[in-house]
Amino acid sequence: MEELYQNYKTAVLQSGHPKASEIVLSNMSLVLDRVFVDVEDPFVFPPHHKALREPFDYYEFGQNYIRPLIDFRNSYVGNIGIFKDMEHKLKQGHNIILISNHQTEADPAVIALLLERTNPHIAENLIYVAGDRVITDPLCKPFSMGRNLICVYSKKHMFDVPELAEMKQKANIRSLKEMALLLRNGSQIIWIAPSGGRDRPDPVTGEWHPAPFDKSSVDNMRRLAENTGAPAHIYPLALLCHDIMPPPAKVEKEIGEKRVISFSGTGLSVGAEANFDEIAGAYENPEQAKEAYTKALYESVTDQYNVLKSAIHGKQRADTSSQAVSISQPWTNISVT
Template identity: 75%
Template sequence: MLLFSSSLSTSFSTSRVSICSPPSLLHSSLPLKLSSISVRRSRCPCVLYCSKVRGMAELVEVEKKESTRSAAVVALGSGEEKHSRTFLHVRTEEELLSGIRKEMEAGRLPSNVAAGMEELYHNYRNAVFQSGDPRAEEVVLSNMTVAFDRIFLEVEDPFVFSPYHKAMREPFDYYMFGQNYIRPLVDFRNSYVGNISLFSEMEEKLQQGHNVVLISNHQTEADPAIIALLLEKTNPRISEDLTYVAGDRVVTDTLCKPFSMGRNLVCVYSKKRMHDVPELAEIKKRAITRSLKEMALLLRGGSQIIWIAPSGGRDRPDPQTEEWFPAPFDASSVDNIRRLAEHSGVPGHIYPLSILCHDIMPPPRQVQKEIGEKRVISYSGTGLSLGPEINFHEIAATSGDSEKAKDVYAKVLYTSVTEQYNVLKSAIHGKQGLEASTPAVSLSQPWV
């Protein structure tokens, strides 16, 4: 449940460069209860994302070697660090919601977070009930008790993300937590994957040690879970190994952070929000440079698959027509990630990826500076499609101008993403299903 948005428009040094079972039609597995489970909390002192200006300025300057410090593993309920288990053992909706009020009245839960949790519960409940699953009540209660526990733990003991964050799979599996939470919101009967064979081609390149970059549009906080759910049967390695270039909102929003902890992330700042707080602009730029170096190190190791949304944010509907469409790509962001891949010393491949899932968890209609957006949630069909690899140097050879080639390359990638998106839209919202397939986009439902 993340919003993974970034714009890699900062400069960087290339000398140093030198972030399961197949899904059933409805929810198929419930998250485990967390009694007697311990959780790893990162105490990295070089956190790059802090709402306090003074704190950020101090922390960003900490030596990089400090960021490699291992995350501490803390047993819940141990003498070393204790946490309230208010939400783990509830049996009814009333107990769950009264737990929120109890913790707020005790001063352990901020009122704004408490209000967000209650709103999240009702919206999630309504969406799951839209699925018609006879076990909807059980699914909602099971998933929300775990979600509230993780959110409350985040309030008590805030987790801080390093420039490169590795998905936390043990002792608590944050990845499966996110998958189980989003799964009941997906109408798999009205969901489709385009060009499934290209995903297998891409996976073969990863097995050969090559790197892969996915240039994608970005629709919701749930994008990573949707991608993983639609590929978990055919391409589980892609589902679990993807590294997402993530904007700062998903690593600072209390309601979102537990879901972000289950994904591999390279944490950056979106160019759209670079000057939200003018006095932080230079600090953010230095943070991005540092994160780019982390990404470069990853790519040098090979067999990496990186997802980036070069629009710098989520897609939003046209205010006049209400039609959704992929937000335009920033050519400089595309070029930066391309150069990172090319200078890694490992063969790299860039593919255009299109995702359609905006009804699951649509973003606010307007970009907002404040952290803590309203979460609207729905049960809906979703779609994912991969276009053929697009080679920059083939385009540059025909353009004759390297600067012009950068713009043309970004436009070619964007055109592919948009064309695939239109096919997905016809299949899902146009109710054409598999008949929406075209010579360029072959739709399938690999979980059937």
């Protein structure tokens, strides 16, 4: 907790905000309080967890904690019009699935902060498929309590403790059933990272790229969405925010990783809807069709990610917009502090 405080303080001070010290004390006091509350009376996440908004608003708590870490002057959203179209579809009872890369523990807050002024419905109603680490780590739990979650056990950690593997597999089946029930009702928007974990830099070059997608995870999500009755739409989503709270260099089994925190620009972009039938039509072999569909989603995420990277780290601003990705700063002329 002391290390987290010092790292958070350094990062917020980097922002140059005139009330940086006050922000640090206020936010870190709340973190300490919420962690202690949970230690004394641990919260147990159900398979489908709805964000806790009262009597304590955990959603706003998470937003307020991450907001001072984002350099909005150097942050961008790609294809804001597609997000608008998504909201229209949700109001019509359609389901939306976002196939995304995953960068940090702060991803849900970053997504919501970049969309809170233009697409508040998506920001507050997005459901995240979350691994067990974010609902067991004492420092993560209060932030996770403020998000809508489908709680699953990650494939990467399924056999960390062999005798628990069967329990984890059964828990995942319960979570999938909960997700199916949600989708059956329509008007749901769900985020999933089919890589099974966070992106990590290349150990040789240090360059960041979206981690490869797992074909079976993509296909399971697609079939689940398509077989629930309500119309379903799948979109590739790219997220760039690794500098805010990068993961450890290697996947760790133990809970309690070191939190490195920085003030940084961030980016979010959504690509055109990916239609499985259009892509699969060129293949007779079902496995090849699934592979091609996963590849198409991954390539879209990677292309969008590269546009965001050029704008944020290449300092090329909106000049980096491409034919497929139009980036903007929809909060321009709106106070974001």
